[in-house]
Each structure stands twice: as C-alpha cells, then as structure tokens.
Amino acid sequence: MKKLIHLKIRTIFVATAIAAMPLVASPAMAATAVQSFSGGALFGFNSGGETVGFTFSTSDDLLVTQLGWYAPNGTLVSSRPVGIWNSGGTLLGSTTVSAGAPDGTGFRYATTTPISLFAGQQYFIGGRDTQADGDGYISSVSGLVMGPSITFRGSARNSGSGFTFPNVIDATTTNGRFGANFQYTVQSGAVPEPAAWALMIGGFGLAGAMLRRRRVVASSLAR
Numbered sequence: 001m002k003k004l005i006h007l008k009i010r011t012i013f014v015a016t017a018i019a020a021m022p023l024v025a026s027p028a029m030a031a032t033a034v035q036s037f038s039g040g041a042l043f044g045f046n047s048g049g050e051t052v053g054f055t056f057s058t059s060d061d062l063l064v065t066q067l068g069w070y071a072p073n074g075t076l077v078s079s080r081p082v083g084i085w086n087s088g089g090t091l092l093g094s095t096t097v098s099a100g101a102p103d104g105t106g107f108r109y110a111t112t113t114p115i116s117l118f119a120g121q122q123y124f125i126g127g128r129d130t131q132a133d134g135d136g137y138i139s140s141v142s143g144l145v146m147g148p149s150i151t152f153r154g155s156a157r158n159s160g161s162g163f164t165f166p167n168v169i170d171a172t173t174t175n176g177r178f179g180a181n182f183q184y185t186v187q188s189g190a191v192p193e194p195a196a197w198a199l200m201i202g203g204f205g206l207a208g209a210m211l212r213r214r215r216v217v218a219s220s221l222a223r
Helices: 002-024 194-222
Strands: 034-038 041-043 050-058 062-070 080-086 091-097 107-117 122-129 137-139 143-146 150-158 168-170 180-186
Touching: 050 180, 062 080, 062 091, 062 137, 080 107, 080 180, 107 180, 122 150, 122 180, 143 150
Parallel strands: none
Antiparallel strands: 034 143, 041 137, 050 122, 050 150, 062 107, 062 180, 080 091, 080 122, 091 107, 150 168
16 A cells, blocks of 8 residues: 555656646747848958957857858858857867858858857857958948847957967957857756746645645554
8 A cells, every 4th residue: 555655656746747847948049149230341352361250258158059151142152161269269169161052141050069158258259261252251340230148349350371269359349250150049047937836836735645645544554
C-alpha cells in the first residue's frame, strides 16, 4: 500500500513538471543588429584590402547565430569572411558569407558557431573587403536603427593585411561602415507565465493532499 501511494505521488510531481515546462519558456525569435539605415553612399572596394565594420555594446546577454554582409546590388558577388571580436582583439567567432542573393533583408547571412556576448561589454564586428566586384558597403549614413539590446558605438576598420581586428574607431554617431551584420537571440532568463505558476502550485497542492491521505491510511492500518 505504501509503495502504491509513493508511486502516485511521484507520478503527480513528474506530470506537473512536464506540463509546466512549455509554459515556462518559449523559443526566442532572432533579431538583427543593424535593422535599417538611411542616407550614406556605396563605398567601393579597397585595393589594399580592409576589414571594416562597427563597434557596439549590449544591454543583455546575447547569442549570435548568423553573420552577414550587405548586398547592395541585389546580390553578393563574392564571398566575405565576417567575424566578431571582443574589446581586447580576440576573435570570438567567424564564418564565410557565400555569394548569392540577400536573405530578404538586404544582407546575406551564413550560420556561425554560436557566439556568446555579455551585457555591458563592448564588441567589434567586421568583414574583409578586397575585390573589385561592386559589392562594397554603405558608408556615412545619416540615420540608423539598431536592434533591441544593441548600442552602436562607432564605425571600425583595419587597413592591415588579412582578416584582422578592426580596432580603428570613428565615434561619429551614425557614420558607420555597414557591410557586416549579425542576427542574435537574447539569453536573459524567462519568468514563468501565470498559467505555469498556477499549474505548479496546483500540482504541489495535490501532492500535499496525497501525503495527508497517506498518513491517514497508514494510521488506520496501524490500529
């Protein structure tokens, strides 16, 4: 009898936990760092090669899942390496954005090994621009809209050889070198929804009632 009661109690706890899980958290939708800009001009290739992009900070913990490059002429002619660095110049992750049409936003994206960014930290994103193919990037925009949790801190570049940390900053508010971009999800902990709380509390109450019943049954059997 005691084993049966314990089994019922465990079943209630497990069922309550499983039922509550989908209500506690739901998959986050990906946001885009550079959402829109206005003005500016297409800057052609740099014959010596440059790594260009921008520096930014975050107000939440983020997970970067896609890196992209701007496709100004309706298609990206050449592949581009794009990466994100921390403020100390360590490359946190990178990928190569292949040639092709934009992914519906004016940018073409490629999946990267997830990159964790932390609230209150400053980061740099950049891509290599070398080919005389018309790809280029938009420079000196007059208006800029960034995604939630992202604060633009200035354009960044490095004219050194190879794909390198773009550590030369222009702090003009919306000057920008908008070739590189990224998509991300916010990693802050989710608060359980009211329905989840109600379900969990109800389950605990039912478990308590079963425990009380167990004591009554155990007491009657002992007589």
